[in-house]
Amino acid sequence: MNSSVPPWRATASAPVSTPSAFSSATPAYIPVHARRSLAPNQANPPAPYASQPTMSTPAEAETRKRVEFPPAVRTYVQRCFAPENNIPSVTTAEMQEKLRATITTAAENQKLGLIDWERLALPQVMIQNERNKILANPSVSSWAMSSQSTSPGDSSRKRKSTDLHQSETGSPPWRKANHRNRFEDRVTYPPTEKKPRITLDDSSKSRANLEMRRKRFEGVGGSHGGSLSSSPTDSPAPTTEVDQGPVIGRCQALEKNYFRLTSAPNPDTVRPLAVLRKTLDLLKKKWKKDGNYGYICDQFKSLRQDLTVQHIRNDFTVIVYEIHARIALEKGDLGEYNQCQTQLRVLYAQQLGGHPTEFKAYRILYFIYTRNWTAMNDALADVTAEDKKDPAVKHALDVRSALALGNYHRFFQLYLDTPNMGAYLMDMFVDRERLSALAAICKSYKPDVNIRFITEELGFESDEQTARFILDHSTEKMLEEKNGSVRLLAPKAFTFFEQAKAEANRIVDIKGQI
Incomplete structure (x- = not known):
């Protein structure tokens, strides 16, 4: 090992000798004294800030105590x-x-x-x-x-x-x-x-x-x-005060078209709570009499808007959103239903009454239709042991379980016995599950299967409806009349229904309102 010490290891007591050829050259480095111990260097005292303690005193820690927000x-x-x-x-x-x-x-x-x-x-x-x-x-x-x-x-x-x-x-x-x-x-x-x-x-x-x-x-x-x-010319300039409260409506008209707000609401065009109650009674009567969904939806959106700008959140608010959600379900308007369902979840959390278990069941069926499993997990987390005793919630959970297990026989039994308005939601994805079931039947039954069996197994209303459904996704050659009954040539039809199943199981994208 070479015992020579490199130039940067040299100390003041041991100067480095350099060849004469480089004695006049400026070194390419700055000589630094090596530290021999952990004791403070008296020759080079630390900077003033280095002597300050790194930990806060109890008084400072108290002043920097985290604010607890109500x-x-x-x-x-x-x-x-x-x-x-x-x-x-x-x-x-x-x-x-x-x-x-x-x-x-x-x-x-x-x-x-x-x-x-x-x-x-x-x-x-x-x-x-x-x-x-x-x-x-x-x-x-x-x-x-x-x-x-x-x-x-x-x-x-x-x-x-x-x-x-x-x-x-x-x-x-x-x-x-x-x-x-x-x-x-x-x-x-x-x-x-x-x-x-x-x-x-x-x-x-x-x-x-x-x-x-x-x-x-x-x-x-x-x-x-x-x-x-x-407003007068000398009106006050905009301020950043936080004392702005809700609008108090003065409009007495029962019917009012919905307009998206582009400015602060005018109290003269907003109906107070007493008028809104009369409006709801009128809308229920008109819906039963005329069934004009375009008009009813527009009026309900206007009613909801008046509730929102006045910050009205009570049992009446829950009733309005529930009725609008049921009407939207009946007409298949999932965009409007989804808006009502989202707001109802917030209202139910405030214990304002209504029918939370009914809409929890709808929410589970809705996520089955959209195949949104992340949202499904959130919905299941909201279900309590008491909720599971409700027939509608129990039915929705059974539907999810049957689909997860691939038990189409159990699924269509549940489809024919759906409480409340859950059948409207199940109608939206029942054809998708019928295609999956037909693909499984065609893979299992040889050489053919009776149409009557498919009608009873998949919840069709008649053999004619079953045959029409099969022809919509295959060809006439897949059906054959034999011994006085119509039969499906299962092995040959398997490819058709497998392709239709893959197409139907794509992720559902809800674009919005009708």
């Missing part, structure tokens, strides 16, 4: 992220920033336990209200008002495609200026207020379009006063 605050946060409370014009990042500011302000002011979080407006609603106040300012919207020559009664008409394009004389001033200017640079704010960051597209989301949408909403249900644009 259950009402946690429920409020959950409602903020619920899908049914989303507002398309408000992004998730904007909502989260507003939520953080609201809770932080309340915590700093020691008002977490004083605020009524159940009645407090959601962050996305606060943002939308702030934007509407800006748009309602005459200094902002006066150009749009001057460009309209129609009478006030025409404001209730639906917007036409020609209304989207403003004339040259009715264009806002910034249309003729630099298009790179942001919206917040075109509005005057008090110097002490923080400018809300609002970005609007210069075409379909321009202020002109929002103004016309606002006017259209105000015209619903008759000509009412209280227009947002009628």
Whole structure:
């Protein structure tokens, strides 16, 4: 082993000798003294901050104690992220920033336990209200008002495609200026207020379009006063206060068409609870008499909207959603049913009455149809031992078990004995299970099988219906009349039903409403 010490190991007491050829050259490294012990180096004392302790003192730990949020605050946060409370014009990042500011302000002011979080407006609603106040300012919207020559009664008409394009004389001033200017640079704010960051597209989301949408909403249900644009010039600028409560309706009309809200709801177009109860009675009578689903669905959506903007959550709210869900099931409108089912789950969690076990059974059957096994696991986790005693829940669990075991005989027995309105849900996937059962029958029976046996085994109403179902998924050559009965040539038909089974078992995608 070479005993020579490399240059960087050298100490002050042992200088390194270098060849004469390199004596005048600058070394390519910086000599460093090697540390021989763990004792503090007196020659090079540590930096001032190194002497500070790394652990917090008990006093500091106490000051940094984690804030315990009340259950009402946690429920409020959950409602903020619920899908049914989303507002398309408000992004998730904007909502989260507003939520953080609201809770932080309340915590700093020691008002977490004083605020009524159940009645407090959601962050996305606060943002939308702030934007509407800006748009309602005459200094902002006066150009749009001057460009309209129609009478006030025409404001209730639906917007036409020609209304989207403003004339040259009715264009806002910034249309003729630099298009790179942001919206917040075109509005005057008090110097002490923080400018809300609002970005609007210069075409379909321009202020002109929002103004016309606002006017259209105000015209619903008759000509009412209280227009947002009628606020005085010296109206207060938007603030970030968290004291915005629910709307209190004043409309007395029993029937009102549904319009998607694009601005803060006008109390003159919102019906109070007493009127909504009369509306529900009227809708039930009209549904039994006329059966016009398009009209009934529109009226129920309007009724639900009035409940939502007024923050009404009681037993009447549960009744409205349950009736609408049953009607949607009857007409096969799974998009509308799914919206009602999602909201009902929240209402049932608040112990507001209704029929939770009935809709738990529907929920299980619905996830069997959509083949959403992740959601199915959540639904099964919600089922209690007491729920399993209910006939509807027990039936839905038996249906799931029969399909999991491939027991089509048991499945079709359950199909013919479905409680409540579960048969409407099972009708949506019974043909899919019939194809799976026929594939299994064709694989097991040789050389043929009687049509009558298939009719009884797969829950068909008649042999004619069975034959029609077979012909829809195969050819006429698969059926043969023998000894006075019609028989299915099972081995030959196996390929047809196996392909039809694979096609039918694709993942169901619910696109939405009818």
